[in-house]
Amino acid sequence: MRIEVKDVSKRYGKKTALKHVTFTLEGPKIYGLLGRNGAGKTTFMDILAGHRLATSGEITIDGKKPFDNREILKNICLIKEADNFHENMRIKHIYKSYAYFYPNWDQPLADRLTEMYGLNKNARFKTLSKGMASAVGIIVGLASKAPITIFDEPYIGLDANARKQFYDILVEEYEKEKRMIIFSTHLIDEVSLLFEEILILKEGELILQEDADQLRSKSFSVTGSVDEVEKFIANKQVINKKKLANMMTAYVYGSPDEAAERKLRVEGMPIQDLIIYLTETEKEAN
Amino acid sequence: MKGQLDDSKPIYLQIKEIIEDSIINDQIKAGERVPSTNELAKFYNINPATARQGMNELVQENILVKKRGVGMFVTEHAKQILVENRKKLFYETYIVPLIEEAKKLNISKKQLIEMLEKEEA
Numbered sequence: 001m002r003i004e005v006k007d008v009s010k011r012y013g014k015k016t017a018l019k020h021v022t023f024t025l026e027g028p029k030i031y032g033l034l035g036r037n038g039a040g041k042t043t044f045m046d047i048l049a050g051h052r053l054a055t056s057g058e059i060t061i062d063g064k065k066p067f068d069n070r071e072i073l074k075n076i077c078l079i080k081e082a083d084n085f086h087e088n089m090r091i092k093h094i095y096k097s098y099a100y101f102y103p104n105w106d107q108p109l110a111d112r113l114t115e116m117y118g119l120n121k122n123a124r125f126k127t128l129s130k131g132m133a134s135a136v137g138i139i140v141g142l143a144s145k146a147p148i149t150i151f152d153e154p155y156i157g158l159d160a161n162a163r164k165q166f167y168d169i170l171v172e173e174y175e176k177e178k179r180m181i182i183f184s185t186h187l188i189d190e191v192s193l194l195f196e197e198i199l200i201l202k203e204g205e206l207i208l209q210e211d212a213d214q215l216r217s218k219s220f221s222v223t224g225s226v227d228e229v230e231k232f233i234a235n236k237q238v239i240n241k242k243k244l245a246n247m248m249t250a251y252v253y254g255s256p257d258e259a260a261e262r263k264l265r266v267e268g269m270p271i272q273d274l275i276i277y278l279t280e281t282e283k284e285a286n
Numbered sequence: 287m288k289g290q291l292d293d294s295k296p297i298y299l300q301i302k303e304i305i306e307d308s309i310i311n312d313q314i315k316a317g318e319r320v321p322s323t324n325e326l327a328k329f330y331n332i333n334p335a336t337a338r339q340g341m342n343e344l345v346q347e348n349i350l351v352k353k354r355g356v357g358m359f360v361t362e363h364a365k366q367i368l369v370e371n372r373k374k375l376f377y378e379t380y381i382v383p384l385i386e387e388a389k390k391l392n393i394s395k396k397q398l399i400e401m402l403e404k405e406e407a
Contacts, residue, residue, distance in 0.1 A: 030333055164331075171327050175334045192293055193332040213296040213336060220294075268294030 001062055001075065001147050001180060002026045003048065008057035010043050017043040019204040020057070025197075028178030032195035032212070034188060036279050039201040041184045042080075045152050048182075049078035061148070074103060077146035079137040081153045087126040091119060091136060095143070104145035109173070113139040116165060130157030138166050142173055150182040163190065170194065188272040198271070202279050212271070219274040220256050223249045224264040232262050239277040251277055291330050301326060301340030309349065309364050310372065316364060319357045320350060 003025040010018040018040045025031060035041050046052040047059055050066035050073050058065060066072045077098075085094050091114070099105040114121055117135040125133065134155045141149050155163055171194065174181065185191060192198075198215055200208040210218075219239075222229055229248040233241070241250040251269060259266045291300050305321075308314045323341055327334040341358060344350040349364045388398055 029335075167331050168328065171331060171334065175324050175327055189293065193291060193297060193330065193336075196333050196335055212333075213298055213339075216294060216296045268292070270293040272293070 003148070003180075004060045004063075005044075006057050006059075008044075008047065008054045008059060010040070010047065010052070011055045016204055018047075018054070021201075021204070021206050022057075023199065023206055023209055025180065025182070028180055029196045030174065030181045030183060030194050032188075032192065032198045033182055033184040033201070034198060034275055034279075035201035038203075039279070040204040041201055042152055044201070045078055045080075045150050045182070045184065048148075049073070049076050049150060051078070074101060075146055076148045076150070077102065077141055077144035078150040078152065079141040079154045081156055082133070084137050084140070085125050087124075089125050090122055091125065092121040094125065094136065094140065095121075098140050098144060102144045102146055104147075106143045106145050110139055110143035113142065113169065116169075117162065131159065131162060132157075134158045135162065142169060145177065145179070148180045148182070150184075152184045153186065155185075155187075163187070167191065167194065188275060189270065192271040195271075200275060200278060207278060215271060215274065216268065218255070219251070219253050219269040219271075220259075221249050221251045221267050221269055222256070222259050222264040223247065223267070224262065228262050228264060232259055232264060239274070240280075291332065297332055297336045298340035298343070301330075301332075301337050302343055305341070305344060306349070306368050309360055310368050312365075314360055316360050316362050319359050322357055 005021055005023050005025075008018055008021045009016065017038075021040070021044070033041050033044070043052070047054050048061075048066065050068065053067055060066075061072050061075070064072050066076065089097075095107070095110050099107060113135075117132070117139070119128075119132060119135060119139075125136065128136065134157050137154050138151075138158075141151055141154065155166065158166070167190070170181070183191060183195070192212070195212045198208070198210055198212050199206060208215075222232055224232075224247065226243065226246055226248045229241075229250050233250045233252060237253045239251040239253055241248060251273075253274075256266045288300075288304055291297060305314075308320070314320055320341075321329070323334050323337040326332070326337040326341075330337075341350060345352055345358070347367070348361055349367060350358045351361050352358055384398075
């Protein structure tokens with residue numbers, strides 16, 4: 001499926017959550033949608049899933065607008081951090097209602113994951129712990145088999161083991177049946193290996209959209225004498241730099257090609273670090 | 287084989303290196319099947335498409351050969367090709383930094399050679 005986001009802005013009163021955002025997502029792919037709190041990620045996902053309307057601009061899915069459009073919405077499943085389900089419903093009834101809405105619903109998968117996470121299908125949602133409630137969200141998202149499945153920080157309260165199980169199942173299911181998965185999380189180091197493409201929002205604007213491995217090969221640090229490092233970074237996009245005595249380390253986004261000739265030490269930068277630097281506010285950087 | 291990948295380097299290149307190392311170390315021999323992209327994706331918790339990219343490059347470089355519906359296999363001359371490639375890189379990757387460090391520490395060429403010979407014995 002193809003998602004086109006054209007010049008989308010969203011204002012809540014005086015606050016602008018998204019500012020003229022334009023990009024395209026296409027095909028079965030695992031996308032990482034990253035950024036700080038308040039960067040506009042949740043607003044974007046809400047509009048995409050037809051839960052909200054943009055103030056201006058438009059999002060289309062295969063050319064059609066999602067808002068109030070059942071034909072489109074049955075292809076999209078959004079799992080949020082909380083408030084996904086009615087408190088009084090039993091788990092089995094939640095599954096039933098999703099099975100009714102999503103044509104590709106995979107009940108055997110839902111059953112298998114329910115057992116894996118040790119959930120009782122007869123329990124009411126409100127009796128669940130935070131971690132168990134998150135597990136239900138994850139199960140529903142995976143079992144929906146929606147061609148566009150969106151996870152917005154889906155695992156509050158889930159411990160590291162349970163998250164690992166989730167990543168394993170995600171890879172397994174994705175390999176079996178490709179679909180578009182949009183994943184938004186702050187636990188970047190845990191999932192960055194799963195992303196094929198990464199989008200970064202900062203203060204309501206899209207500041208980067210790039211293939212994950214391209215990002216890895218283009219982000220690096222160089223260390224050497226202040227003079228040499230300054231010469232090397234003169235015509236480069238510098239994300240950050242720090243000095244110690246006569247040495248300097250600069251974090252650069254671009255090509256490391258000439259660094260070796262200048263006898264600079266080049267080191268790769270984990271995606272998590274890159275994102276921290278790119279989304280730092282001016283105030284924090286100083 | 288590595289147990290974990292490094293998030294600061296392209297993943298497909300690391301997958302390539304893992305397979306190359308297994309072939310050079312004789313862990314996987316000519317004619318034998320290498321792990322599938324599925325198995326790699328699951329083992330390392332990575333995106334299967336990324337694993338596939340690494341494997342496909344190895345196919346282009348005649349290290350692996352695809353057999354439809356069965357998997358990917360190590361070619362007859364894979365090890366030979368890889369060893370030749372690694373030899374070319376050996377000077378840059380090992381000798382250059384060795385000489386540089388030796389200079390910094392005032393280790394003479396003679397001393398260096400002595401060290402190497404001692405190692406052999």
